[in-house]
Amino acid sequence: MAIVMLQETHDQAFTTEVLKIKTDMFGHSAEAPVIFHRRDMVRGEPPFERLKADPFFAMEFETRWTDLVEKSAYLAMACAIDKDEHIKKYVVWQHDPYHYCLEMLLERFVKWLKRHKFCGDVVVESRDKYADKRLKAAYRRFYDSGNLAVTAEMAQEVLTSKELKFARKSDDIAGHQLADSLAHPILRYMKTENLNEPPATGFGARLVDILKATKLARKPRTDLIQGWGLKWLP
Numbered sequence: 001m002a003i004v005m006l007q008e009t010h011d012q013a014f015t016t017e018v019l020k021i022k023t024d025m026f027g028h029s030a031e032a033p034v035i036f037h038r039r040d041m042v043r044g045e046p047p048f049e050r051l052k053a054d055p056f057f058a059m060e061f062e063t064r065w066t067d068l069v070e071k072s073a074y075l076a077m078a079c080a081i082d083k084d085e086h087i088k089k090y091v092v093w094q095h096d097p098y099h100y101c102l103e104m105l106l107e108r109f110v111k112w113l114k115r116h117k118f119c120g121d122v123v124v125e126s127r128d129k130y131a132d133k134r135l136k137a138a139y140r141r142f143y144d145s146g147n148l149a150v151t152a153e154m155a156q157e158v159l160t161s162k163e164l165k166f167a168r169k170s171d172d173i174a175g176h177q178l179a180d181s182l183a184h185p186i187l188r189y190m191k192t193e194n195l196n197e198p199p200a201t202g203f204g205a206r207l208v209d210i211l212k213a214t215k216l217a218r219k220p221r222t223d224l225i226q227g228w229g230l231k232w233l234p
Contacts, residue, residue: 001183002105003175004075004112004120004217014072015174021064025057035169036177038184062203065181069210074178075112076215078186079104081233082194097233098131099138104231106142110150112217113158120158125176126166139164182207186230194232 005014022028022036026047034047044052051058079101106122113120122139126132143162146152156162167173185204189212191197200208216229226232 001179001186002077002079002109003179003182004077004109005073005175009073010175014074014178017068017072018174018177021061021068025061025064033170033172035172036181037169038180062206066203066206066210069178069182069207070214072178074175074215075217076182076186076211077105077108077217077229077231078183078190079231079233080187080190096134096138099135100233102135102138103142103147104233106139106155107147107150108217108228108231110155110158114154115220118158119160121160121165123165123167123173123176125173125180126168132166136164136166182211186211190230190232 018036019028022034026034028034032047041048041051044050051061081097081101083097102124109120109122112118124135127135140162142150143155143159144152146155167176169176185200185207188197188200188204189208192199199205211229212225216225218225219228
């Protein structure tokens, strides 16, 4: 899941709104920072116990977060891979699924930047030292060589750094927390569309509806989302 947002918008208006929800509802402070992490919130782990214990509190949070997701200015792109089909299709060459998804998101990001005459940077959430090192190398390969759809010259023209940047969860990056909240619902939607799995319901379904209505990247002139804002692999 990738979120594209102007740096100024992210660092000012969006981060301010996220902090307001954290402070109002979960007591966020410099001494006791609150990091939105979907898994912890779904499980009701501290400091999110009331989300499990109090349905009215949970409803208030969902309403405020849904409103923020809908009103904030950003573009969303998501990529998912059917690993079984990937292995069947590429018996010899089996690209690391995570790196393959990164490349597809980078491809779409670069084309969008080029089309709108912007330059942009890429910051991902750190996983662990080994995984970060390999992901960094995958980014550098794309930057140096491009792929079948994006030349190296095009990538280097619009990407502001030849090195992938990382941020830890504890760095409290508002955009990463937005992406974290949207990744599972949109993956569920993509599995429904491509694998006939049960659709998302409730809060997750509302987030997906917002993304489909106004936030997912689209093909110019036709507004096609598939292949642009959503990419199912292989």
